[in-house]
Amino acid sequence: MWTVVTINNIIGYQIENTNKLKNYQVEHIKAEKMAAAGGGGMGYSPLFETKKGRGRIMYRSFAISLFVAIFFIWVYRVSHIPSNNKKWVWLGLFGAELWFGFYWVLTQALRWNLVFRKTFKNRLSQRYDDDKLPGVDIFVCTADPVIEPPMMVINTVLSVMAYDYPTHKLSVYLSDDGASPITFYALLEASNFAKHWLPFCNKFKVEPRSPAAYFNNIFSLAHQNNEYDHTHTLELEAIKKLYDEMERRIEESTKMGEVPKEARLKHKGFSQWDSYSSKHDHDTILQIILHKKDPNNSKDVDGVVLPTLVYLAREKRPQYPHNFKAGAMNSLIRVSSSISKGKIILNVDCDMYSNNSESVRDALCFFMDEEEGHEIAFVQFPQNFENVTKNDLYGSGLLTITQVEFHGADGFGGPLYVGTGCFHKRETLCGMKFNNGQNRINDWANNENDQNEEENLKELEERSKILASCTYEENTLWGKEMGLRYGCPVEDVITGLAIQCEGWKSVYYNPKRKAFLGVAPTTLPQTLVQHKRWSEGDFQILLSKYSPAWFAHARITLGLQMVYSTYCLWASNCWPTIYYSIIPSLYLFKGTSLFPKMSSPWFIPFAYVILGESIYSLLEFLFSGGTIQGWWNELRIWLYKRTSSYLFAFIDTILKLFGFSDSAFVITAKVAEEDVSKRYEKEIMEFGTSSPMFTILSTLALLNLFCFLGLLLKHAMLMEDGIVEAFEEMFVQTLLCGFLVIINLPIYEGLFLRRDNGRLPSSLAIKSTALALSLIIFFKSLA
Ligand SMILES: O=c1ccn([C@@H]2O[C@H](COP(=O)(O)OP(=O)(O)O[C@H]3O[C@H](CO)[C@@H](O)[C@H](O)[C@H]3O)[C@@H](O)[C@H]2O)c(=O)[nH]1
Numbered sequence: 126m127w128t129v130v131t132i133n134n135i136i137g138y139q140i141e142n143t144n145k146l147k148n149y150q151v152e153h154i155k156a157e158k159m160a161a162a163g164g165g166g167m168g169y170s171p172l173f174e175t176k177k178g179r180g181r182i183m184y185r186s187f188a189i190s191l192f193v194a195i196f197f198i199w200v201y202r203v204s205h206i207p208s209n210n211k212k213w214v215w216l217g218l219f220g221a222e223l224w225f226g227f228y229w230v231l232t233q234a235l236r237w238n239l240v241f242r243k244t245f246k247n248r249l250s251q252r253y254d255d256d257k258l259p260g261v262d263i264f265v266c267t268a269d270p271v272i273e274p275p276m277m278v279i280n281t282v283l284s285v286m287a288y289d290y291p292t293h294k295l296s297v298y299l300s301d302d303g304a305s306p307i308t309f310y311a312l313l314e315a316s317n318f319a320k321h322w323l324p325f326c327n328k329f330k331v332e333p334r335s336p337a338a339y340f341n342n343i344f345s346l347a348h349q350n351n352e353y354d355h356t357h358t359l360e361l362e363a364i365k366k367l368y369d370e371m372e373r374r375i376e377e378s379t380k381m382g383e384v385p386k387e388a389r390l391k392h393k394g395f396s397q398w399d400s401y402s403s404k405h406d407h408d409t410i411l412q413i414i415l416h417k418k419d420p421n422n423s424k425d426v427d428g429v430v431l432p433t434l435v436y437l438a439r440e441k442r443p444q445y446p447h448n449f450k451a452g453a454m455n456s457l458i459r460v461s462s463s464i465s466k467g468k469i470i471l472n473v474d475c476d477m478y479s480n481n482s483e484s485v486r487d488a489l490c491f492f493m494d495e496e497e498g499h500e501i502a503f504v505q506f507p508q509n510f511e512n513v514t515k516n517d518l519y520g521s522g523l524l525t526i527t528q529v530e531f532h533g534a535d536g537f538g539g540p541l542y543v544g545t546g547c548f549h550k551r552e553t554l555c556g557m558k559f560n561n562g563q564n565r566i567n568d569w570a571n572n573e574n575d576q577n578e579e580e581n582l583k584e585l586e587e588r589s590k591i592l593a594s595c596t597y598e599e600n601t602l603w604g605k606e607m608g609l610r611y612g613c614p615v616e617d618v619i620t621g622l623a624i625q626c627e628g629w630k631s632v633y634y635n636p637k638r639k640a641f642l643g644v645a646p647t648t649l650p651q652t653l654v655q656h657k658r659w660s661e662g663d664f665q666i667l668l669s670k671y672s673p674a675w676f677a678h679a680r681i682t683l684g685l686q687m688v689y690s691t692y693c694l695w696a697s698n699c700w701p702t703i704y705y706s707i708i709p710s711l712y713l714f715k716g717t718s719l720f721p722k723m724s725s726p727w728f729i730p731f732a733y734v735i736l737g738e739s740i741y742s743l744l745e746f747l748f749s750g751g752t753i754q755g756w757w758n759e760l761r762i763w764l765y766k767r768t769s770s771y772l773f774a775f776i777d778t779i780l781k782l783f784g785f786s787d788s789a790f791v792i793t794a795k796v797a798e799e800d801v802s803k804r805y806e807k808e809i810m811e812f813g814t815s816s817p818m819f820t821i822l823s824t825l826a827l828l829n830l831f832c833f834l835g836l837l838l839k840h841a842m843l844m845e846d847g848i849v850e851a852f853e854e855m856f857v858q859t860l861l862c863g864f865l866v867i868i869n870l871p872i873y874e875g876l877f878l879r880r881d882n883g884r885l886p887s888s889l890a891i892k893s894t895a896l897a898l899s900l901i902i903f904f905k906s907l908a
Pocket residue numbers: 266267268269273300302448449450453473474475476543544545614615616617655658659662790791792793794
């Protein structure tokens with residue numbers, strides 16, 4: 126007894142002492158840091174703050190009540206299983222409702238624990254002067270000069286070159302998977318324009334710093350209250366003129382499909398295309414366009430050093446898989462590590478220009494926070510879009526994802542990495558594991574191996590080229606444990622998950638002034654194809670070695686596992702949704718009830734779930750900044766995605782699993798023809814092609830229309846008698862079918878009423894009518 130007590134005492138004493146020691150050390154380090162950083166001894170003031178969302182008690186009570194209702198729906202299904210031939214249909218409905226309920230529980234992780242971040246940039250600049258700040262390497266990816274026009278690409282490049290950040294610490298890399306000399310030419314032009322643009326931005330605190338967007342804003346506001354002083358007006362005119370000239374040259378060359386001869390002779394870089402045979406077969410093309418070591422070409426018109434600017438088209442050979450954007454990113458990581466070695470990496474898509482010149486400093490507030498910064502692997506900004514119309518016909522604004530769901534993910538350990546608008550620590554992206562205490566970076570400014578002072582730019586280029594060759598990654602961990610992970614159409618999400626599974630956290634930062642603005646798809650087929658890629662990729666993650674369902678267990682929080690699972694299970698929603706949009710309507714047509722009638726107490730849970738979810742989602746959408754019409758549109762696209770994109774994604778994933786198909790990366794177009802753009806502005810749904818996805822959508826739409834018309838016809842024949850009873854008994858089914866008819870109005874218009882080029886092809890009208898009718902007839906013959 127005595128011994129035990131003593132031992133306990135001793136151990137207790139030791140534990141207490143080590144804790145004291147640890148605390149002392151932590152406090153000491155903190156104090157030292159603060160002193161070094163000029164923070165005085167006044168105690169610790171963090172560089173960012175995290176606040177919990179309001180109204181969580183209210184939300185949680187609502188969620189629990191809704192779950193109770195869902196539970197009663199399940200009970201109803203189980204306790205009312207019919208014994209006749211309706212049994213299997215009934216069990217099918219039960220399966221669908223089980224799935225919906227389970228999935229709904231998963232989505233609660235996205236709303237349970239919202240957090241909001243705020244940065245203190247003034248503290249950052251007080252504590253670290255320019256020379257103490259880290260180098261930041263910015264990667265812009267482009268892949269196709271036709272659907273990603275060079276003008277758009279260089280506007281993005283210029284916007285990130287012009288960040289409010291010491292220019293000698295900034296490096297911008299353009300990765301061109303299209304290996305297009307025109308894109309290269311445009312970048313050369315941009316590098317010259319930057320010499321005027323950057324000083325102009327600094328002088329007049331321009332916002333946003335993409336010249337196209339800036340001029341657009343300025344001139345559309347011109348008649349309002351843009352009162353500039355004389356010099357500003359003059360300089361604005363001058364820079365606009367320079368821009369217009371540059372634009373004209375680039376547009377011309379884009380149209381001609383070739384670079385002007387003088388330009389080609391003037392810059393040696395074009396000679397790198399001599400050995401080029403196609404975009405899938407060429408040497409590495411690498412050109413350091415601007416660099417502080419270049420005596421003739423490194424400063425702007427005010428004599429300030431410009432950011433480093435590099436063009437890279439990595440080597441491509443038909444026999445080597447290039448791994449799409451992930452492959453491009455990994456080449457960039459290596460090439461940049463030999464040229465600039467920035468400790469922080471920002472990655473943007475070529476259409477995502479910077480709309481907020483302070484974002485780099487915002488991101489640094491997280492990474493450089495003395496207390497929590499060492500745990501943070503990446504800072505994800507929301508994906509916002511410039512071209513979303515008021516009522517967002519295709520739901521491409523991702524409103525609830527950016528305004529609600531990612532804040533929820535952040536509450537459980539951090540958002541997903543979504544491929545653009547994301548700052549990473551270079552080390553983590555390269556595969557460094559998290560080790561509490563050892564990941565603190567004490568000297569952010571130091572780029573360890575700056576030993577190559579002697580090396581000239583030519584040598585540097587040649588040395589870096591090797592890093593972008595096809596064979597470089599053979600027998601390495603690149604794509605597996607280093608850099609972005611390969612083999613998945615959403616390389617971003619799987620990479621972020623892998624990083625979080627190593628123990629790292631991420632941060633979601635959603636500033637008032639939007640940080641990045643991109644181009645959202647402007648037609649229905651583009652939207653559906655994009656969502657097919659996303660849901661397919663996410664579903665593959667679920668089945669991959671990084672599955673959030675099992676691998677991530679105990680590596681990330683349960684909440685975050687659920688968050689990932691909601692996205693990874695997007696695809697599986699196709700089956701219950703399709704079932705729900707066919708079966709109840711067919712049985713409505715037949716006159717068989719599959720739901721409790723209105724007077725039954727079992728009707729209450731159904732009514733509560735339908736009403737509760739509709740009202741809640743409407744409110745959520747409105748509070749996120751949407752409109753009522755926008756909510757309705759989103760509901761429609763929700764349905765279309767589930768019945769087409771997700772279905773194809775599901776099937777393709779399964780085929781891939783058995784080795785029958787391979788998933789590719791279909792690049793989203795960023796330009797549209799004029800009449801398409803016009804319809805987009807007017808929010809008229811753009812179909813335009815016939816795709817198997819549309820066959821499904823229109824067949825489902827027509828099936829419901831026919832069932833609904835059949836019902837009306839029957840009621841008309843019944844006249845007064847029995848209408849009320851029939852309606853009372855079949856209320857839920859009538860509501861569901863009626864809803865499906867109203868939400869599908871654009872499809873009926875597209876099939877039968879419209880005459881423009883965006884309508885659905887008439888062959889499809891015939892095909893889907895035939896399909897829908899056969900389904901109904903087949904069903905009738907069974908029953
Ligand atoms: O082989 C390729 C294919 C694409 N890209 C670039 O990847 C970016 C994204 O492509 P996009 O067609 O615009 O796809 P989105 O669906 O809009 O992209 C989202 O989803 C992708 C994953 O599916 C992520 O890679 C993106 O960062 C994310 O914005 C663009 O800049 C492309 O130029 C390449 O560099 N190489």
